[in-house]
């Protein structure tokens with residue numbers, strides 16, 4: 001009786017003027033209204049209940065923001081109050097309760113960890129210094145594509161892009177390739193599982209009394225297993241760096257973190273397990289997002305031949321038809337940048353950004369929002385809002401960016417693929433350096449055709465999405481590359 005009394009009790013709240021809410025069921029609240037693709041179901045609900053909605057998962061209040069105007073209030077006007085991240089079971093298990101950067105609570109520890117990554121890995125100077133690694137890996141990938149182009153069989157371009165991002169990130173952050181090509185898909189699947197679990201809404205996180213449901217579904221076991229595999233892998237990487245010590249000829253990001261740990265130069269205690277978590281963040285936040293952007297970009301360009309042609313013309317003119325497009329040449333390519341912006345508008349890898357949690361009571365658009373409320377910002381819906389993007393908001397049209405002064409810094413809230421404010425992604429420069437030069441080279445060196453689907457289900461196949469906090473394309477992109485005559 002006490003158990004039922006507890007879970008059936010309506011959410012206690014002192015708020016008087018609450019945002020609109022869809023009707024909810026006893027016990028579970030609005031959980032049943034989420035589909036496998038929450039960005040889609042939440043947008044659907046927001047069309048009916050408005051751009052500021054209050055849902056309840058169990059008894060936990062969840063604020064859903066679906067307009068640029070309210071995103072501005074959350075991430076600019078009240079950014080400090082919304083700068084926390086909620087703690088979930090997945091964060092507990094994978095990220096040691098949020099000892100990484102992306103899920104740590106707002107405060108000194110988060111500031112120090114973010115600054116470590118920004119200074120020693122993600123700064124402009126550091127990103128520039130990795131140019132040769134990017135070039136070597138892109139050339140290697142293109143050589144393989146060149147070989148494959150003489151065969152009549154299609155190439156799995158998604159896999160090539162996953163290998164590329166993985167190789168670049170491993171070499172930059174850990175000094176060498178740790179995941180061999182034959183294992184990258186397996187590694188990609190592991191990452192995907194973590195993303196899925198970090199983006200899932202397990203019943204037990206919201207209704208304590210029903211935590212056993214997650215156990216029975218095998219969710220807890222799956223989390224423990226994947227976490228153990230990853231922990232062992234990262235332990236091995238860090239241990240190898242420790243063992244090699246002085247003998248090592250190169251000095252990479254892991255070496256830097258170990259030095260900071262030993263010498264306590266950063267002014268705060270960095271545990272060995274915290275180093276593992278920084279590395280995990282780089283894989284989760286850095287590798288999957290960059291790969292996903294490239295994968296969507298190639299699919300969209302191949303399926304929009306007029307955009308592909310325009311881009312090829314720009315790149316081939318700027319690169320003077322050379323075999324490899326240099327990063328300095330990419331700088332002046334306006335249409336290339338417009339293509340990437342449009343890809344990230346329609347398919348932001350984090351469609352709901354990363355969840356936030358309100359630390360003090362606040363008033364938003366006249367509504368009272370209580371401290372502790374979790375906050376979802378539906379960037380995917382904001383990016384497709386016809387009131388700001390026009391009636392063709394759902395269409396892939398890179399041209400729309402040519403005359404817009406939008407950048408990735410999250411200052412204009414109708415375009416926030418990297419978030420905004422204090423929690424803005426620190427990896428923008430790092431990601432763009434790889435995405436721009438990779439795309440420029442693939443488009444410059446080859447002409448592309450996509451496999452025609454046998455059942456005519458092209459849209460279903462090419463646009464299907466994965467699930468989780470990071471959303472990519474579900475099915476691999478099989479293509480036929482042919483060497484462009486100008487770069488033979």
Ligand code: HEM
Nearest residue numbers: 101102285286289290350353354418419420423425427431
């Ligand atoms: C296309 C590529 C990328 C996209 C679209 C992207 C997107 C995002 C988004 C939406 C957030 C949450 C922002 C918020 O809550 O307001 C985020 C956070 C973060 N990203 Fe990225 N990201 C990308 C690449 C990278 C790379 C390459 C790295 C590092 C190697 C990185 C590291 C991080 C970290 C550490 C955070 C947490 C920041 C914090 O909580 O303070 N990201 N990213």
